Amino acid sequence: MSKELETIARIVRRGRRFVVTTHVNPDGDGIGAGLGLVRFLRERGKDAVLITIGKIPVQYAWLPRRGEMIPFRGGAEARRIASADAVFVLDLADWRRLGPLEKVVRDARGARITIDHHPDHANGSDIYWRDIAFSSVGEMIFRLIGKLRGKLSGPAAEALYVSLMTDTGCFRFSNSDADAHEMAAALIEAGVAPYEVYTRVYEASSFARLQLLGRMLARIGRASGGRLAWGVVSHKDFRESGIRDEETEGFIDVIRTLEGVEISVLFKETRPGVVRVSFRSRRAVDVNRLAQRFDGGGHARAAGATLQEPLSRAVRRVVAACRSALR
Numbered sequence: 487m488s489k490e491l492e493t494i495a496r497i498v499r500r501g502r503r504f505v506v507t508t509h510v511n512p513d514g515d516g517i518g519a520g521l522g523l524v525r526f527l528r529e530r531g532k533d534a535v536l537i538t539i540g541k542i543p544v545q546y547a548w549l550p551r552r553g554e555m556i557p558f559r560g561g562a563e564a565r566r567i568a569s570a571d572a573v574f575v576l577d578l579a580d581w582r583r584l585g586p587l588e589k590v591v592r593d594a595r596g597a598r599i600t601i602d603h604h605p606d607h608a609n610g611s612d613i614y615w616r617d618i619a620f621s622s623v624g625e626m627i628f629r630l631i632g633k634l635r636g637k638l639s640g641p642a643a644e645a646l647y648v649s650l651m652t653d654t655g656c657f658r659f660s661n662s663d664a665d666a667h668e669m670a671a672a673l674i675e676a677g678v679a680p681y682e683v684y685t686r687v688y689e690a691s692s693f694a695r696l697q698l699l700g701r702m703l704a705r706i707g708r709a710s711g712g713r714l715a716w717g718v719v720s721h722k723d724f725r726e727s728g729i730r731d732e733e734t735e736g737f738i739d740v741i742r743t744l745e746g747v748e749i750s751v752l753f754k755e756t757r758p759g760v761v762r763v764s765f766r767s768r769r770a771v772d773v774n775r776l777a778q779r780f781d782g783g784g785h786a787r788a789a790g791a792t793l794q795e796p797l798s799r800a801v802r803r804v805v806a807a808c809r810s811a812l813r
């Protein structure tokens with residue numbers, strides 16, 4: 487049992503006011519783990535809120551209830567962070583991914599706690615509980631609740647299930663170990679209906695999104711004898727389809743289903759001259775290191791980077807780097 491977990495449990499027992507946050511453009515893990523923690527804290531009579539930065543993917547819009555999750559707008563949220571007994575930073579190692587919240591969190595008076603399952607990165611945490619063995623930050627929150635001998639309510643369990651389900655790719659990825667499945671069993675016993683949650687998150691695609699996915703797949707690129715595959719969504723595609731960037735979550739997971747592919751890449755030109763690149767690998771290549779070459783990062787099997795250059799140049803450079811990683 488890590489000493490950080492002991493310290494965090496002590497802070498939770500003693501504190502009254504908490505703020506939880508996660509990276510810019512949060513994903514299912516950041517939102518699910520964050521809401522799971524907020525719900526647990528509120529049920530124990532504490533004041534707690536999840537403050538988000540950037541866009542919330544549409545498939546999670548149903549999850550937060552009134553007042554549990556608020557966007558960072560400025561003064562009011564900054565004051566809440568400043569006066570909290572502790573600020574939780576979830577699902578990120580490099581605090582630059584807090585965007586406009588980075589400085590506010592740095593200046594907070596309460597304990598600054600990072601809980602994360604990405605590789606180590608220097609940050610301003612007072613307590614840094616980091617363990618890449620966890621499938622999701624939701625699983626770490628689940629452990630924290632267990633440590634506090636907390637009872638898991640249905641709503642807290644549902645939020646944690648979203649975290650676990652999305653970060654394990656619906657229990658398909660290599661991080662879906664026995665612990666992840668045992669946690670799923672506990673969440674189901676607490677009242678989660680897996681099929682309902684799955685349907686809400688993954689079977690709510692708009693028609694335009696599906697058509698855009700088709701367009702991306704029709705142009706899929708391959709190299710290195712099929713061990714590398716990539717898809718491209720240009721700014722023109724976004725404009726013509728009316729689909730927003732955050733609605734393309736999951737596109738990369740379709741590319742990676744290709745037989746024999748080791749590295750899958752998705753390029754998204756979110757604005758002219760701004761290209762967000764997602765990397766996934768099956769087993770041989772550490773895509774965290776690959777992404778770091780482009781000033782990004784993540785996990786060994788899933789990482790990302792943002793390039794500020796024309797789309798064609800970004801594709802050319804990243805494909806070349808992937809090909810050499812596969813040699």
Ligand SMILES: [Mn+2]
Nearest residue numbers: 515577623653
């Ligand atoms: Mn995560």
